[in-house]
Amino acid sequence: MDLFSNAAIGLETALTLHNLTYCFLGVVLGMVVGVIPGIGTLTAISLIFPVTFYMEPTSALIMLAGIWYGTGYGGRTASILLNLPGSVSSAVTCIDGYPMARQGRGGVALFITAVASFVGGTIGILILMFIAPAISSVAIMLGPVEYFSLVVLGLVAGSSIADGSVIKGLAMVSLGVLLGTVGADVQTGHSRYTFGILELYDGISLVVLAMGIFGVAEIIWSLGSARRDTKTPDMDLSWKAMTPNRDDVRRSWKPMLRASGIGSFFGALPGTGVAIAAFVSYAIEKKLSSEPHRFGNGAIEGVTAAEAADNAAEMTAFVPTLALGIPGSATMALMIGVLMIHGIAPGPMLIVDEPDLFWGLIMSFWVGNVILLILNVPLIGIWVRFLAVPYHLLFPAILAFICMGAYTVNNSLVDVWMVVFMGGLGYSMRVFSWPAPPVLLGFVLGPMLEENFRRALMMSGGDWDIFLTSPVSAVFLGFSGLLVGMAVRAAIKDRTGMQGVEQH
């Protein structure tokens, strides 16, 4: 069958000693950089990828694949063990991953994310191979109207996962969108909300936002709570404690598969895919679960779903990226950059003209994932031990990482001050029990929301009906309404009961 010969070509390329070495190197490098708290996946990749300029394109891309996995793993480590997510998807992982770490089960969380990402990635690749052509043709049919509604759905899904009230989640998503409007408007080029600060012309940096709202705020919060004088949670460092037990496995395998499917679907849609995938899967798992209250408190299903979806989505994000030349995610944008630097133009002809490259790359992603899974085992112990350092010594180190990270990304002082501002904002959010991950989602998707809104209205001549007359759009909006309705109903039932559970 055509598929298997493609896979064969790919594996042939991926498994040469030359390329394997590059992949391995990439994974290790990525892990070391990615785990630095405060350096997100994207920053880590961008810091390392200049190294690839001097290599041939195939090897460069393969190394990038390794780097991608490594930084993803490192970023997950930081987000699970320290509640410092470097990207939107790790923000979802840490919702349950961090409580797990606090309960002494950080090792288990890390292990299961490695497995989930492997499964998700593999399923994503398989689906990619089967459905690539079909998905591309569907994706092309989505216009601004449909995209707008899709993003609305993503945002609503993002807010309904917050364990506090839905209103708070929606408010936080809106806040995120507002923060995303800071900077130059894409269409007119006028600066908005920059108050004359030049560096804000490009907007607030995502990494800075995340470090402030998650990292700094977390530190302030921990300092105020009872555990300030004690070590960060005692972790059982034995082998047995680091692997998931039967209960964990039983709870995880179905979410893993479901999330992989959902992730694969979303990943194939250009632009929005990956960010939304993790959130939506998490939300769905929570809705499907018979014990929704576990989510947010260390539910392994949450961690699994987020990771599997994210990885599956990243794999299928290849479809629009390589086939249409439109990046399906930020990582893909980097990939396109690498290709162009080497003089290769991504587009529909790429699969035909350079099958070695295309399939070799895809297979190396898979190989990278395998390498990661193998390396994962000895390394968990190291990271977990890292946290045995007493907190009053650890937190200044984390702050230093955050400050240096923020400053060195753009050699910009404004970024460091932004961390101060975001830290204050993030802490206030904790005080008021406003959930933080939706802010990140709103921030990332806000520009897309705006752009599609504009285009849609331009197409319809200012008529709002267009969002409902398009069937696909109406479906997306309908789902959003459904999600909100369900959550509101649940909240009303709960009204005299618990005041929404705090983030920790």
Add this chain to the structure above:
Amino acid sequence: MFSRNYKDLVGGLLLIGIGLSWTVYALRKLDIGTFNAMGDGMFPAMIGAVLATFGACEVSSALSRRGAMPQLNVRGAVFVLGGVSAFALLIVPFGMISACAGLVLISSCSLSGARGYQMLTLTAVICILMWVIFVLALGSRVPLAHWPF
């Protein structure tokens, strides 16, 4: 009176405030345009109003619910944010070592019982770590120590 949820009440009011000020700024300083041809202020103005609406929902639901008072760690907030600010102020004129030192010393004031000797060692360790990771490994050009006068 005492059965209101003050945390959400204040929170909701804050949200209304933030949303409204965003909208007002957009209306005054940015070009709104029409629905047909949106200017750059239209979207922020709308979302600001959306946020304010959610804030209002919060306020109204807070009026009829009990809730715990928020706990505030003012000392922690002041010293941690102060520490990061110190970093921002020190790094360009005085270089990385001073900036890290300032950060460590000030943010450690957020906890009682910090010992001077420990702080110094911690600062030294952190500076070395930062140097290894950012300067050696990642190659950023951050001056280590600098005297601007």
